[in-house]
Amino acid sequence: MKFSRRQFSFLTGASALTLGLSANAPAVFGAARPNVVVIGGGAGGATAARYIAKDSKGAIHVTLIEPSKRYYTCFFSNLYIGGFRDYASIGHSYATLATQGVNVVHDWAVSVDRAKKEVVLGSGARVPYDRLIVSPGIDLKYESVPGYSVAAAGVFPHAWKSGTQAQLLKARVEAMKEGGNFVMIPPPNPFRCPPGPYERVSMIAHLLKQKNPKAKIIVLDQKEKFSKQGLFQEGWEKHYPGMIEWHPPSVHGGIKNVNAQTMEIETDLDTFKADAGSVVPAQMAGNIAQVAGLTNEKGWCSIIPATMQSKVDENIHVIGDASVASAMPKSGFAANSQAKVCAMAVRGALTGAKTFAPRFANTCWSLIATNDGVKVGAKYKAGETKIEATEKFISKTGEKASLRKQTYMESEGWYAGITADIFG
Amino acid sequence: MLDITVLLPSYMRWLEYWVFLVSRTIFAAVLLIGFASSKAVANKDRNEEKIAFGEYLSGECVTCHLISGTSKGIPSIVGLEIKTFVSVMHAYKARKLDNKVMTTIASALSDEEIEALAIYFASVKPR
Ligand SMILES: Cc1cc2nc3c(=O)[nH]c(=O)nc-3n(C[C@H](O)[C@H](O)[C@H](O)COP(=O)(O)OP(=O)(O)OC[C@H]3O[C@@H](n4cnc5c(N)ncnc54)[C@H](O)[C@@H]3O)c2cc1C
Numbered sequence: 334m335k336f337s338r339r340q341f342s343f344l345t346g347a348s349a350l351t352l353g354l355s356a357n358a359p360a361v362f363g364a365a366r367p368n369v370v371v372i373g374g375g376a377g378g379a380t381a382a383r384y385i386a387k388d389s390k391g392a393i394h395v396t397l398i399e400p401s402k403r404y405y406t407c408f409f410s411n412l413y414i415g416g417f418r419d420y421a422s423i424g425h426s427y428a429t430l431a432t433q434g435v436n437v438v439h440d441w442a443v444s445v446d447r448a449k450k451e452v453v454l455g456s457g458a459r460v461p462y463d464r465l466i467v468s469p470g471i472d473l474k475y476e477s478v479p480g481y482s483v484a485a486a487g488v489f490p491h492a493w494k495s496g497t498q499a500q501l502l503k504a505r506v507e508a509m510k511e512g513g514n515f516v517m518i519p520p521p522n523p524f525r526c527p528p529g530p531y532e533r534v535s536m537i538a539h540l541l542k543q544k545n546p547k548a549k550i551i552v553l554d555q556k557e558k559f560s561k562q563g564l565f566q567e568g569w570e571k572h573y574p575g576m577i578e579w580h581p582p583s584v585h586g587g588i589k590n591v592n593a594q595t596m597e598i599e600t601d602l603d604t605f606k607a608d609a610g611s612v613v614p615a616q617m618a619g620n621i622a623q624v625a626g627l628t629n630e631k632g633w634c635s636i637i638p639a640t641m642q643s644k645v646d647e648n649i650h651v652i653g654d655a656s657v658a659s660a661m662p663k664s665g666f667a668a669n670s671q672a673k674v675c676a677m678a679v680r681g682a683l684t685g686a687k688t689f690a691p692r693f694a695n696t697c698w699s700l701i702a703t704n705d706g707v708k709v710g711a712k713y714k715a716g717e718t719k720i721e722a723t724e725k726f727i728s729k730t731g732e733k734a735s736l737r738k739q740t741y742m743e744s745e746g747w748y749a750g751i752t753a754d755i756f757g
Numbered sequence: 758m759l760d761i762t763v764l765l766p767s768y769m770r771w772l773e774y775w776v777f778l779v780s781r782t783i784f785a786a787v788l789l790i791g792f793a794s795s796k797a798v799a800n801k802d803r804n805e806e807k808i809a810f811g812e813y814l815s816g817e818c819v820t821c822h823l824i825s826g827t828s829k830g831i832p833s834i835v836g837l838e839i840k841t842f843v844s845v846m847h848a849y850k851a852r853k854l855d856n857k858v859m860t861t862i863a864s865a866l867s868d869e870e871i872e873a874l875a876i877y878f879a880s881v882k883p884r
Pocket of ligand 1: 400406492495667
């Protein structure tokens with residue numbers, strides 16, 4: 334027997350109703366199967382889509398809007414650059430999500446009609462939602478670094494978003510002349526993956542040490558201090574002595590200009606001639622968050638911690654890098670954790686599913702050199718207005734090599750675990 | 758009141774006695790079975806509730822521990838014996854074991870939460 338679409342949604346709606354009632358549902362739910370739309374199939378969005386589809390057992394219709402057919406993780410892209418991973422190993426398809434009940438639509442969300450509760454796609458199609466989850470990651474403020482632009486990113490790749498930039502960066506490092514200079518410009522706070530720029534420096538040093546050992550790495554930071562600083566600087570001295578110079582703004586006086594033609598980077602201190610480089614500009618929530626009117630004056634989306642609901646629209650949840658998660662860093666781990674809290678809140682609201690106290694956690698592993706892994710992490714709780722850390726930890730300087738190796742092995746395990754949890 | 762059974766022949770009184778005994782036993786047995794099975798149902802419900810709670814809590818574990826039961830640098834916790842799971846988690850909670858990720862996670866879990874997780878993971882079959 335075949336159901337027409339209408340009969341089908343009527344039946345599943347009815348089963349949602351009984352499910353809801355048996356779970357002591359507080360309210361009456363419509364006969365139609367509720368719609369959840371998720372914008373962005375990254376660490377946050379794909380997790381939320383998968384958990385809602387899985388845990389609602391078909392009672393909620395989930396549509397995921399994501400332009401890319403394959404998601405290349407930014408996490409472990411540094412390990413790819415360092416030669417510890419091949420590029421294919423950090424790519425993930427949406428095929429399993431589709432078989433697990435998520436309607437995956439490869440398109441851009443171009444606007445959100447909040448009054449009608451519809452997402453408008455690049456194709457012009459409109460997708461109605463009862464709840465919308467927005468997880469578009471970040472966009473870059475290219476102009477925040479004078480002289481930097483989309484075009485200049487073809488010379489000085491940012492490699493800070495999923496895609497081919499990491500491959501371009503690796504190719505340019507490998508093509509550097511012998512004894513050449515690599516210039517890295519890390520972003521100002523707040524930004525995606527606080528230890529990321531320094532793990533990148535470590536991995537480029539690792540690559541150069543083998544292929545071009547006289548080369549130098551100059552880091553022109555836009556901050557006075559950085560994540561896991563003591564650990565990274567200890568590791569740089571140990572594994573790459575004399576190779577890496579790090580200058581904070583109090584030393585270089587600020588980036589005055591980046592010239593992609595002459596390959597010159599001008600600061601108060603000096604003009605640096607680069608043979609290759611990476612510029613990571615200031616960041617903001619992915620553009621669609623702004624278009625939908627969800628961002629604050631700083632370009633990020635304020636949320637209610639317990640549910641990850643937008644402070645400006647109760648039918649919209651914002652998770653991952655785009656949200657203001659206060660004590661939680663912008664990481665894939667954090668996005669995945671927030672996605673599960675959000676998925677539960679959405680199921681509770683739409684089908685009356687039982688909800689539990691929200692739980693948040695994060696750990697960021699970084700690789701400094703072969704078998705030299707470090708980590709930083711915390712547990713968090715949903716405070717009234719902010720997500721607050723309850724307990725924190727960080728690797729220590731001077732740890733035994735065996736522990737560092739174990740930490741690295743653990744990061745490999747985490748990568749396998751989280752990518753399975755995100756993409757099924 | 759006159760007990761009419763005294764009027765019956767004695768063999769019939771015996772019969773009645775037996776009928777009475779047997780029916781009382783059946784009644785008791787029925788009661789007992791009913792009681793036991795309702796208790797079993799209650800236990801089963803409670804167990805399912807714990808599994809459901811454990812499954813919710815497990816969201817935090819499966820970010821790192823593969824739900825398929827394979828281990829790649831992080832040990833598998835799928836299909837572990839309840840006893841083992843509980844004692845390892847308590848060792849982390851008491852900081853007798855030293856992995857910082859695990860001591861942090863474990864110290865945020867109550868005894869009931871650890872039990873629910875143990876019951877849930879014991880119920881999952883490695884793939
Ligand atoms: C070099 C580097 C190293 C990192 N290392 C780690 C690490 O070791 N551990 C860790 O936890 N995190 C790490 N991160 C951070 C991690 O990658 C991000 O925090 C995480 O991806 C955030 O998830 P998200 O869902 O917010 O955004 P994303 O994962 O970026 O996903 C956003 C998705 O939304 C899509 N999208 C955007 N706009 C639209 C639109 N209008 N319509 C439809 N789709 C749209 C995009 O195509 C993208 O797929 C690293 C990042 C970098 C750059």
